[in-house]
Amino acid sequence: MATAHPFIQIRRQLHQIPEPGFQEFKTQKFLLDYLASLPQERLEIKTWRTGILVKIKGRNPVKKIGWRADMDGLPIEEDTSYEFRSQHPGFMHACGHDLHMTIGLGIVTYFVGNPIDDDVIVVFQPAEEGPGGAKPMLESEEFAKWRPDIIFALHIAPEYPVGTIATRPGILFANTSELFIDLTGTGGHAAFPHLANDMVVAAAHLVTQLQSIVARNVDPLDSAVITIGRIESGTRQNIIADKARLEGTIRTLSIESMQKIKSRIESVIQGIEAGFVCKAEIDYGSNYCQVYNNEQLTSEFMNWVRSEGKYNLIECREAMTGEDFGYFLEEIPGFMFWLGVDTPYGLHHAKIEPNEQAIDLAIDLICRFIEWKSNNR
Numbered sequence: 001m002a003t004a005h006p007f008i009q010i011r012r013q014l015h016q017i018p019e020p021g022f023q024e025f026k027t028q029k030f031l032l033d034y035l036a037s038l039p040q041e042r043l044e045i046k047t048w049r050t051g052i053l054v055k056i057k058g059r060n061p062v063k064k065i066g067w068r069a070d071m072d073g074l075p076i077e078e079d080t081s082y083e084f085r086s087q088h089p090g091f092m093h094a095c096g097h098d099l100h101m102t103i104g105l106g107i108v109t110y111f112v113g114n115p116i117d118d119d120v121i122v123v124f125q126p127a128e129e130g131p132g133g134a135k136p137m138l139e140s141e142e143f144a145k146w147r148p149d150i151i152f153a154l155h156i157a158p159e160y161p162v163g164t165i166a167t168r169p170g171i172l173f174a175n176t177s178e179l180f181i182d183l184t185g186t187g188g189h190a191a192f193p194h195l196a197n198d199m200v201v202a203a204a205h206l207v208t209q210l211q212s213i214v215a216r217n218v219d220p221l222d223s224a225v226i227t228i229g230r231i232e233s234g235t236r237q238n239i240i241a242d243k244a245r246l247e248g249t250i251r252t253l254s255i256e257s258m259q260k261i262k263s264r265i266e267s268v269i270q271g272i273e274a275g276f277v278c279k280a281e282i283d284y285g286s287n288y289c290q291v292y293n294n295e296q297l298t299s300e301f302m303n304w305v306r307s308e309g310k311y312n313l314i315e316c317r318e319a320m321t322g323e324d325f326g327y328f329l330e331e332i333p334g335f336m337f338w339l340g341v342d343t344p345y346g347l348h349h350a351k352i353e354p355n356e357q358a359i360d361l362a363i364d365l366i367c368r369f370i371e372w373k374s375n376n377r
């Protein structure tokens, strides 16, 4: 492998150690080791669970400008062509958090060498994919002491070329709720279905009926999604399964639709219980609020990006992705934007290979915007 640029090398090292939410132990150590290698005069570092808060002290601070990067990987078996594939079987950085963290380190590195008047707070947040690190981190004493006055973040976007920045004032990402449904019936011999209550058949009906909720109960102008991403049932081909578990997620643009969908899911499940003589338990897991970009700051950022003349700025539509960065934005003015990384495979795909040229571009863009923001108080 040819020697890569330092931040690309860092991304490749992080790519090899994806860990689930709140278990980012190796990742945290890697980040802390890197931070320890930087000049320390302006640097203060705190840990919070598997996360890290970094303060780069300003020369004459009036405010704290925040940047947030998420840290966790996903339970996906990697299928890229990389030589630096994940060394953790069954786990992969398939949502770009390896790039997000690298960009976070790039921002720290830049401001350590080029301090501005204001303090810069870089937040490495665990468990974005679940169960959600943002909310408990926001509520922590560690965060309260260095609470930023404004805060920004990005997410990689496979569909845009490198050099494209996409965002919008107002809602950017959806409200989310995880969805776990356990069905319990009666197992038996495959040849005697009349003596059992088959949970494979009940689960199949349930999946189909769940899909009718968005189609028939949600205002078509108010988008919503129900995805069942995993089903588990049965032990072998000639045994009727007594249990089935469905795992999924609900996405809505409005809170009202989220409430309506949950109420419809409960009604549909009552019907499944009656129709298939089984018991059902629902668990909504973790829920994230929408990502709502502060209108004024986002417009200011978009105008600044345009005025730079170096980037292709797109005012994009909202997406049904979720992000617990929404909790930061509920309390602190700020925004999130998409960073083009130009790969044919989407987020959460085993073959995703983001273009690493986007890393330096992002570090440069964000550092210069933060400098500009600090100089234009």
Ligand SMILES: CC(=O)N[C@@H](CCC[C@H](N)C(=O)O)C(=O)O
Pocket (backbone or CB within 6 Å): 095, 128, 129, 130, 155, 176, 177, 178, 248, 249, 250, 286, 288, 320, 321, 322, 323, 347
């Ligand atoms: C950007 C992104 O892909 N975020 C995740 C957030 C997951 C939220 C939660 N665990 C859920 O599945 O509902 C996403 O899947 O959009």
